[in-house]
Amino acid sequence: MSPSSQLSWPERRLTDLLGIEHPLVLAPMAGTGTVALAISVSEAGGLGSLGCAGMSPHQVGQAITTFRARTNKPLNVNFFCHAQAQPDPVRTASWLSALAPFYHEFALDPALASSDFGIQPFNESLCQAVEEYKPEAVSFHFGLPAAPLLTRVKAAGCRVLSSATTVGEARWLEASGVDVVIAQGYEAGGHRATFQTTDLGAVARQPGLFALVPQIVDAVAVPVVAAGGIADARGIAAAFALGASGAQLGTAYLLSPEAATSSIYRDAVRHAQVESSVLTNVFTGRPARAIANRLTADVGPIVRQLPDFPLPMGALAALRAKAEEHESRDFTPFWAGQGAPLARAIPAEKLTRMLAQLALERFRALAR
Numbered sequence: 001m002s003p004s005s006q007l008s009w010p011e012r013r014l015t016d017l018l019g020i021e022h023p024l025v026l027a028p029m030a031g032t033g034t035v036a037l038a039i040s041v042s043e044a045g046g047l048g049s050l051g052c053a054g055m056s057p058h059q060v061g062q063a064i065t066t067f068r069a070r071t072n073k074p075l076n077v078n079f080f081c082h083a084q085a086q087p088d089p090v091r092t093a094s095w096l097s098a099l100a101p102f103y104h105e106f107a108l109d110p111a112l113a114s115s116d117f118g119i120q121p122f123n124e125s126l127c128q129a130v131e132e133y134k135p136e137a138v139s140f141h142f143g144l145p146a147a148p149l150l151t152r153v154k155a156a157g158c159r160v161l162s163s164a165t166t167v168g169e170a171r172w173l174e175a176s177g178v179d180v181v182i183a184q185g186y187e188a189g190g191h192r193a194t195f196q197t198t199d200l201g202a203v204a205r206q207p208g209l210f211a212l213v214p215q216i217v218d219a220v221a222v223p224v225v226a227a228g229g230i231a232d233a234r235g236i237a238a239a240f241a242l243g244a245s246g247a248q249l250g251t252a253y254l255l256s257p258e259a260a261t262s263s264i265y266r267d268a269v270r271h272a273q274v275e276s277s278v279l280t281n282v283f284t285g286r287p288a289r290a291i292a293n294r295l296t297a298d299v300g301p302i303v304r305q306l307p308d309f310p311l312p313m314g315a316l317a318a319l320r321a322k323a324e325e326h327e328s329r330d331f332t333p334f335w336a337g338q339g340a341p342l343a344r345a346i347p348a349e350k351l352t353r354m355l356a357q358l359a360l361e362r363f364r365a366l367a368r
């Protein structure tokens, strides 16, 4: 028996629902999370997640098979539910002209600036992969898929989670049948889950986690997981004090050796301060929190009239590649939350056990 299992969590709705020991969810991190990271977190008793945005159904199947070969613990598989991008010549031209000075500076052929970049939203073929491999949990970002697809995911026996950035979104998710609402605060790294508005003014209005969690907890009956800026046991304990049934952590794992964080990305996280990240839409066309860099400063952080998500990434690819050749992070999105300075370079299984143990000790101390 591990030392932490002799102490108990103050609330067990999430752990009971998902069949996990600790109410700690590894944030799905498309492109940066790995199967090895998910295995480590699940082995430690948390919920390992795979960020499958950008993966083909075959790749999703392979990733789940690799996970299953290494552990029989529960797994969460995550997809995006954005509307399919519609190319718009005016917005494309405006984006290409915003990047033209950088193309000139690096002597890059403007023809390299592709106006195309694809990430499939959750669709028929990805749903078939879910039905075939039946992960214990499926989480969605940017809302939910159309009702028939959602019904099939639930019929496959998967618990469904999705993120809300407002009380209205949380209510809608519950009414649509999710089993768990993830309350995503302003502090969070990566894309805002915001799905009820495309108004860029919502970026400045997004609530912080301390205000958001209790208000969502009051509004819905399903368990609520807190996400955003939580990177140590104090944050986990605070999430429970606010009424959450669990915590989802992403940035906290960016320095773990299992993460696919590149060396310049790791360096940026290691040197981050609480104010180093910014909410910006310039990397993908949707607001997201990343470590500020030249692109967010010179072009962003917020640009109106960008091409639809994720098309802006197409024209950035050549610039990113050129800059990265010189170890420059000027055009690369290093997604990270305000908790980045709290991230520790510790293997994810050890980190998860440590976070659980320290949070449990904190609850015991508070109960005295």
Ligand SMILES: Cc1cc2nc3c(=O)[nH]c(=O)nc-3n(C[C@H](O)[C@H](O)[C@H](O)COP(=O)(O)O)c2cc1C
Residues within 6 Å of the ligand: 027, 028, 029, 030, 032, 051, 052, 053, 078, 140, 141, 184, 187, 188, 189, 190, 191, 227, 228, 229, 230, 248, 249, 250, 251, 252, 335, 336, 337, 338, 339
């Ligand atoms: C590097 C990175 C990538 C992310 N990618 C995804 C993703 O693919 N799917 C998703 O639902 N959320 C994604 N998120 C957001 C997380 O789900 C979560 O809201 C966030 O990590 C919580 O805040 P924290 O980073 O401060 O822990 C990502 C976050 C980070 C830091």
